[in-house]
Amino acid sequence: MSPLGAARQLLPGPEDFVPLRRTWKNDLVAGVTVGIVALPLALAFGVSSGAGAAAGLITAIVAGLVAAVFGGSNVQVSGPTGAMVVVLAPVIAAHGIQSLALVTIMAGLIVLLAGILRLGRAVSYIPWPVIEGFTLGIAAIIFLQQVPAAFGVPAGGSTNAAVAAFQSLQATDFATLFWPVVLVLVVAAIMVLAPKLHPQLPGSIIGIVVATLLAELAGLPVTRIGELPASLPAPSLPFVDPALAMTLLGPALTIAALAAIESLLSARVAASISDTGPYDADRELVGQGLASLASGFFGGMPATGAIARTAVNIRAGARTRAAAVVHALVLLAVVYLATGPVSRIPLAALSGVLMVTAFRMVSPAALRSVIGSTRADTATFVVTAVITVSFDLIQAVEIGIIVAAFFALRSLAKASGVHREELPGPAREGDEQIALFRLDGALFFGAAERMLERVGAIRNVQVVIIRMSQLQILDATGARVVAELVTALERRGVTVLIKGIQERHLKLAARVGMLESLRHHKHLFAELEPAVEHARSHVRRARQAANDGGASTARGALPGGGPATAAEAPRGKSLPTVDG
Known part of the structure; x- marks a missing residue:
């Protein structure tokens, strides 16, 4: 294939939207639905990462739009995710908010280069027990990261989520503990009960509205999101400090690897549960790289494909990438029309959303399957999960793959x-x-x-x-x-x-x-x-x-x-x- 033809395969074309004449109603409904679901998650992930609620919202809008157009999946929804928060929070804590734009752009360039070099299929070499262990570890970290906000206390000083949560508990003032915990429980209860009343009810947004009204009407002494911008900021290039850039190279590589892995896994899951066509792994990396680049220029966070939001998009009837575009436009409307009410949302309510989200990330059926498969797969799963929580996400994937490879080679040797x-x-x-x-x-x-x-x-x-x-x-x-x-x-x-x-x-x-x-x-x-x-x-x-x-x-x-x-x-x- 000629270089021009190869490049053409990585770019969007009119064929991406050919079915839209028949599916636009389904895509419109799906886009609005997933936009409503994405709003509290975008705000929560922004706050949890240390970048702020505005950064999470900007990422969901800008990166969500760019990835929808340039990505390799017809139904993927992109934006800030829990896994990205886990790896981004220590970077911001160590190097300050001024490092956010630079590390986001650097990571975006790395992911874009991986797509151009046709490295998209590499994710297929990650074994299933490693993926499940990685997911369980991320879910545990997301839950632990919400402990300070849920108890209304400052976060601990450690970069390890488990240690930081323990430090926060030690510093808890039980006199101020009651109301934040009440709001967390209210949101969690609504999120659990809403789908049982009707599958289409957005439990997270209903829970946040109820918790916010309760806090406002009762004048509860809880911390709020705070002021949000009433419009998107103008794009700008960050100041590049060579010394800071060299320091951030390692974290940027980690963020890029995580973005690529999570996005491709999400796209693969989407292709398996929908009949909207296969995904192009290399184009997906190109789209995610461009999405993070654009997000960095607007002051947002690195973006990845989001499995939960993508699943909501599919269940709501999405057929083309227009649904993900509508999701971004819905969030853009929130910025221009509703930043006042959104700024009054209690942080404890967002913590409740993320705690329930963390539980939902882990499938009990998948856990039973992997633990009940073989001792080798169980060991790989446990090692990956423990290292994810204890040390580092990318190291967890690497070590998990090594452990899985060791057991696979041992089995192959025994079969020989x-x-x-x-x-x-x-x-x-x-x-x-x-x-x-x-x-x-x-x-x-x-x-x-x-x-x-x-x-x-x-x-x-x-x-x-x-x-x-x-x-x-x-x-x-x-x-x-x-x-x-x-x-x-x-x-x-x-x-x-x-x-x-x-x-x-x-x-x-x-x-x-x-x-x-x-x-x-x-x-x-x-x-x-x-x-x-x-x-x-x-x-x-x-x-x-x-x-x-x-x-x-x-x-x-x-x-x-x-x-x-x-x-x-x-x-x-x-x-x-x-x-x-």
Whole structure:
């Protein structure tokens, strides 16, 4: 494909909105619905990150609009998310609010570059237990981050959510605890009960309205969101301090990795639960990168695809990306028309929304499935969740993948085998001098040593046949171990024949010296019967030489295997094509 065609695939086109003539009513209703649901979440995530409610609202509007147009999913809804809050809050706490725009733009550039480099499919290599453990860890952190606001006390000084929550509890003034906790419980109760009354009731917005009215009418002494801008700020480039930029490079990489992982997972889930077409992973990264860039220019936060809002969008009937555009316009209308009432929302009410959201992020059915699957998957899940809460999100994913890979390789090694078999057909004199081994499964660095020990320990034979036609995986280590095995056996005077190397393994076998280690190029066979017959001929020649009284072998004799037949050409001629 030409560079122009490849670039065209990553950009929006008229075909994105072709169904709109038939679906605009559904998209309009879905956009309004998800906009109402997104409002309290945007405000809450902005406050929780330390960037402020305005930053969360700006992110939902600007990034939500850009990602809807440029992203790779037809129904994805983007904006601030809990996972992003978890990693962004320590950055703002350490480097101040002035770092927000710079780290957002840097992260956006990294995600955009990942999309241009076609790295979108990398998320498919993340195992399911890692995803579930990661989600559980994020949910726990989001819940713990709300403890200070829920109790009406300042946040603890630690960057670890669990430690900070404990520090906040130690500093709690129980005289001021009652009303914030009441508002949290009111919001939580409404969010839990509303869907039971009607599935379409937006419990979070109803809960916030009730909690705000209660606080206003009763004059409750609780902290509010505070003043919000009555319009979107003008876009601007942040001041770039080279020293600060270098300091923020690590956090920007973490934010970018998190944004890419969460967005692609959300898009993949959306594609699996809707019939609105597949998603383009690379274009999704391009769209999310542009969304974070735009958000940073307007003073917002890094954006990702939001699984919860995307699911609401799908359930509300969204068919095209126009629904996500409408969601952004609904939030924009709030900025221009309703900032006064919104500024009076108690922070405790937003904490209630996020606490319930944290619980809803974790699926009990998924937990039961992953814990009840295998011990390896359970261990991977637990390790990922614990590291997410205790240390770092990206480290949790990395270590989770390593743990999953370790168990997968161990299972693969166990499934691989070296089996000694009987020679086919009726037994003949001298067959006890021939050992036939079959390699199954995978011969790689995790299993090669076992094969070397098993075959290398063979004694009292003159010929070893190694069957490789059933070998599905062969890496450089496995091929090299076979070469070392052949060399060791030949040095002991044992002739080695290899049968059935698959065509896809032949080039690797030649490169690492496995074929070169054979005594003769005709010791490589495509079929088993010729290999067995050749082995028997070696045994017969060896016995004949012994019966002749140990006379010197004829010119061209093969060590340990008798004289070469006239049909055997010297080493160096082209190898036969084998098919296994």
